[in-house]
Amino acid sequence: METTKEKLSPHELDEFDFEEQLDIQETDAEYIQETASLFPGLLQVSGLYTWSYKIALKNPFPYAKPDGLEESEIQPIGFWRKRKEALRIDLDGKYPQNTISGTIKIGLNLRSHWIASVKYQGSSKWAGTIWYKSGHAALLPHTGIKMKVIRSLYPGQRLAIVKFGGGGATSRTMIYRWKSKYFRNVQFEFDVASGTSAVTHIETDAHPNRPASLPAEKLTIQKVFRSTGFKVSTTKDSSIIPLSGSGPNARWSDMEMHDAMQTYWSRFSNRPQWSLWTFFAGLHEQGPSLGGIMFDDIGPNHRQGTAVFNDSFIKNPPHSDPKPAAWVNRMKFWTTCHEMGHAFNLAHSWQKSLVFGGKGPWIPLDNEPEARSFMNYPFSVAGGQSAFFKDFEYRFSDDELLFLRHAPEQFVQMGNADWFDDHGFNQANVYPEQSFKLEARLHRDIDHFEFMEPVKIELKLVNMTGQPKLLGISTLSDSEHLTVIIKGKGKPARQWHPYTQKCLENPLRQLVPEEAMYSSLRIASGLNGWDLAEPGVYEVQVAINIEGEDIISNVLNVKIAPPKSYEEELVAQDFFSEDVGRILAFNGSMFLEKGNDVLRQVVDQFGKNRVSCHASIALNMPLAKGYKYLDIPEGESLYASAQDANASIKVAEPKVDEARKELMKVLISNKNNAVDTFGHIDYGDQVKMLSQFLYADGDARSAEECMKNAHDVLKSRNVLDSVLEEFQHERRQYSENKSGSKTATVED
Amino acid sequence: MGNKTDSSQSIGQKPVFHIALREGFYEDEIQVEHNGQIVYQKNKVTSDVRIGLADSFEIPQQEGPDILYFMIPEKGIKQRITFQFSFTVYMAVSYIDDELRLTVSDAPFGYM
Numbered sequence: 076m077e078t079t080k081e082k083l084s085p086h087e088l089d090e091f092d093f094e095e096q097l098d099i100q101e102t103d104a105e106y107i108q109e110t111a112s113l114f115p116g117l118l119q120v121s122g123l124y125t126w127s128y129k130i131a132l133k134n135p136f137p138y139a140k141p142d143g144l145e146e147s148e149i150q151p152i153g154f155w156r157k158r159k160e161a162l163r164i165d166l167d168g169k170y171p172q173n174t175i176s177g178t179i180k181i182g183l184n185l186r187s188h189w190i191a192s193v194k195y196q197g198s199s200k201w202a203g204t205i206w207y208k209s210g211h212a213a214l215l216p217h218t219g220i221k222m223k224v225i226r227s228l229y230p231g232q233r234l235a236i237v238k239f240g241g242g243g244a245t246s247r248t249m250i251y252r253w254k255s256k257y258f259r260n261v262q263f264e265f266d267v268a269s270g271t272s273a274v275t276h277i278e279t280d281a282h283p284n285r286p287a288s289l290p291a292e293k294l295t296i297q298k299v300f301r302s303t304g305f306k307v308s309t310t311k312d313s314s315i316i317p318l319s320g321s322g323p324n325a326r327w328s329d330m331e332m333h334d335a336m337q338t339y340w341s342r343f344s345n346r347p348q349w350s351l352w353t354f355f356a357g358l359h360e361q362g363p364s365l366g367g368i369m370f371d372d373i374g375p376n377h378r379q380g381t382a383v384f385n386d387s388f389i390k391n392p393p394h395s396d397p398k399p400a401a402w403v404n405r406m407k408f409w410t411t412c413h414e415m416g417h418a419f420n421l422a423h424s425w426q427k428s429l430v431f432g433g434k435g436p437w438i439p440l441d442n443e444p445e446a447r448s449f450m451n452y453p454f455s456v457a458g459g460q461s462a463f464f465k466d467f468e469y470r471f472s473d474d475e476l477l478f479l480r481h482a483p484e485q486f487v488q489m490g491n492a493d494w495f496d497d498h499g500f501n502q503a504n505v506y507p508e509q510s511f512k513l514e515a516r517l518h519r520d521i522d523h524f525e526f527m528e529p530v531k532i533e534l535k536l537v538n539m540t541g542q543p544k545l546l547g548i549s550t551l552s553d554s555e556h557l558t559v560i561i562k563g564k565g566k567p568a569r570q571w572h573p574y575t576q577k578c579l580e581n582p583l584r585q586l587v588p589e590e591a592m593y594s595s596l597r598i599a600s601g602l603n604g605w606d607l608a609e610p611g612v613y614e615v616q617v618a619i620n621i622e623g624e625d626i627i628s629n630v631l632n633v634k635i636a637p638p639k640s641y642e643e644e645l646v647a648q649d650f651f652s653e654d655v656g657r658i659l660a661f662n663g664s665m666f667l668e669k670g671n672d673v674l675r676q677v678v679d680q681f682g683k684n685r686v687s688c689h690a691s692i693a694l695n696m697p698l699a700k701g702y703k704y705l706d707i708p709e710g711e712s713l714y715a716s717a718q719d720a721n722a723s724i725k726v727a728e729p730k731v732d733e734a735r736k737e738l739m740k741v742l743i744s745n746k747n748n749a750v751d752t753f754g755h756i757d758y759g760d761q762v763k764m765l766s767q768f769l770y771a772d773g774d775a776r777s778a779e780e781c782m783k784n785a786h787d788v789l790k791s792r793n794v795l796d797s798v799l800e801e802f803q804h805e806r807r808q809y810s811e812n813k814s815g816s817k818t819a820t821v822e823d
Numbered sequence: 824m825g826n827k828t829d830s831s832q833s834i835g836q837k838p839v840f841h842i843a844l845r846e847g848f849y850e851d852e853i854q855v856e857h858n859g860q861i862v863y864q865k866n867k868v869t870s871d872v873r874i875g876l877a878d879s880f881e882i883p884q885q886e887g888p889d890i891l892y893f894m895i896p897e898k899g900i901k902q903r904i905t906f907q908f909s910f911t912v913y914m915a916v917s918y919i920d921d922e923l924r925l926t927v928s929d930a931p932f933g934y935m
Contacts, residue, residue, distance in 0.1 A: 388931065422872065
């Protein structure tokens with residue numbers, strides 16, 4: 076069998092002749108068909124298949140070997156990202172859904188999820204249409220798939236060859252290797268309150284009212300979930316929870332059970348994980364009408380705990396039931412699976428289409444009020460519980476199986492919620508001993524940002540290895556490799572998307588052990604809008620991928636104060652706009668006049684607020700130098716091409732005096748305020764720009780004075796000597812050239 | 824969410840209406856009138872989708888026909904129901920497709 080192709084690079088795979096491969100495998104397929112009847116289980120197609128590949132993003136720029144180091148001592152770091160793909164084939168085995176789904180992950184922050192319905196084409200081939208996509212659409216532009224599977228008695232030789240096509244994109248062929256007959260792993264723990272027992276298995280033939288075709292067997296909860304596609308493990312150290320844990324009335328509230336979960340569950344962790352705690356108790360505080368509940372909607376991570384109440388109505392068999400004990404046992408078993416289904420984010424059968432509080436189904440679904448599913452109420456179907464159990468096969472419905480097996484992981488996994496919510500980096504590729512330490516921090520005298528003050532954070536990356544490392548100098552500014560997550564209290568987490576993706580020359584610099592590099596990020600706004608605008612408390616966390624390792628920062632708390640006046644609230648409605656966000660991000664614009672008007676209003680009305688520093692810089696920086704713009708002669712159509720409209724690039728005359736006055740006022744006269752609101756790094760950069768303008772305008776003395784002021788204020792804030800030396804150095808240069816002429820130019 | 828009462832409790836031995844407000848409520852103001860008297864009035868009644876129940880309460884039956892009005896003023900809902908029972912009745916009220924739907928049973932409802 077051909078198995079070497081999976082070692083091909085993605086580019087080579089594009090050239091791979093899928094049809095040819097299918098022909099080659101015909102003989103094998105015939106053999107497989109013949110032997111399938113002998114080894115049906117071993118030749119099952121369904122299961123999880125995977126593929127991974129390192130994408131090298133080598134630094135394209137040459138670098139000089141640092142002095143004093145041997146070549147062998149240097150570890151140059153090119154960036155690479157690991158592309159990982161998972162394929163879930165659901166075509167045979169128990170309750171197949173004729174569905175194939177996949178997940179593509181590149182590095183930490185790029186991922187795409189797709190689902191296709193397929194039909195059998197003969198000879199171990201399937202074809203179909205991709206009907207669901209989420210995440211980064213560019214990772215999979217195709218709309219259809221063809222698949223051929225290579226079956227084998229030997230797991231290592233089982234392959235799925237998938238050709239993606241359609242959608243106007245070049246077709247792409249991938250070869251996935253079989254990994255498991257299960258789609259996902261999950262761990263259960265069952266604990267009981269003292270005096271209570273857990274029903275985790277039943278004999279399916281114990282009660283006479285059952286489907287005639289139902290196999291007689293010992294059915295465990297684990298087996299129920301294995302048949303849905305999960306590889307189930309169970310912790311052995313189950314606990315008996317003291318009754319005192321439920322308070323004096325021996326009935327359990329949601330909060331008490333949540334506390335018990337944190338205390339007794341051996342795997343409790345407030346983060347998303349494929350792990351679930353099931354608790355058997357007597358009664359909920361609501362009384363015997365509540366048979367069970369997925370109680371865990373407390374705290375940041377929901378759906379980790381469920382409870383079953385053995386002394387509730389589920390202990391009461393119908394009058395004259397022929398096997399009351401078996402009925403009760405079955406009801407407790409059913410209730411347990413039902414509550415555990417809620418923990419997998421399954422709704423009741425009659426609620427499938429419900430949109431509630433802004434939340435609805437993951438795909439449009441029909442209600443299933445008559446479904447013989449664990450998620451329906453047996454007594455709510457036509458004919459009541461007797462009719463339900465007569466046809467009940469101890470299963471979830473097809474729509475539910477589709478969700479459990481193929482929905483994006485974050486929809487199903489316990490403790491997870493919206494994508495990247497709260498614990499956005501739970502899937503990060505973090506090594507136990509990190510090579511670098513990333514710190515997100517603020518350099519401020521006050522611990523909060525004023526209302527409308529643009530939030531900036533600073534990053535510090537420290538080499539924690541014992542070896543010198545070479546890193547691109549733009550590593551911490553490179554949004555390609557940086558992921559920033561912002562989460563407001565009680566709100567879903569958001570990923571910050573800057574306005575621009577910069578393609579920077581990235582020459583390498585050496586980072587000796589424990590040496591750090593720094594940068595600042597203006598994260599208040601971006602392509603998502605203003606993620607940090609509303610008053611409140613936010614958590615910010617940053618990750619960077621270096622050589623396949625995800626370096627995760629501390630969680631930085633950011634507070635935004637409420638507005639001080641009605642006028643601030645009024646102006647804020649115009650301030651938190653895309654135009655203003657872009658003007659602030661790009662340090663000014665001569666084009667976005669509407670946004671500039673808002674910034675002028677901010678400076679006029681709120682001159683003492685910190686936001687006015689940012690507004691003033693953005694308004695005056697473009698005035699300090701010649702500003703290029705596209706000039707379209709009057710009367711020409713704005714919709715014609717620039718050439719047809721006789722447009723030309725012109726340079727607006729700088730208004731140096733006006734700019735200088737305002738910039739000096741913000742950066743020098745109020746330097747303590749400025750350094751606090753801009754942060755050390757951006758403040759230094761702003762002053763350097765101002766000095767360059769002044770020098771270019773022939774005022775070397777003022778340029779020197781600016782550098783001195785910046786040096787002094789940064790020194791008072793314990794900035795590194797190496798940084799202070801940069802200011803001293805530039806100051807000396809201006810000092811030595813005090814006769815700097817007007818002919819000096821400012822580089823764009 | 825309102826306080827849910829224990830369905831096993833009854834008011835003495837007299838027959839009662841056990842009324843469960845179940846599905847489809849989201850921050851609704853709900854009023855229930857029984858024979859001309861407001862017997863239930865709460866703001867922000869919200870269904871707990873985990874168990875399909877928002878709130879429940881009991882009212883004693885009276886001699887002769889019992890007239891109940893269910894009202895959701897913000898939604899313009901006012902529905903009259905007339906009963907005459909001599910035993911405890913369990914009534915589930917849901918708001919589905921812009922209308923109130925009632926289910927009546929002689930046995931307690933269970934939730935899971």
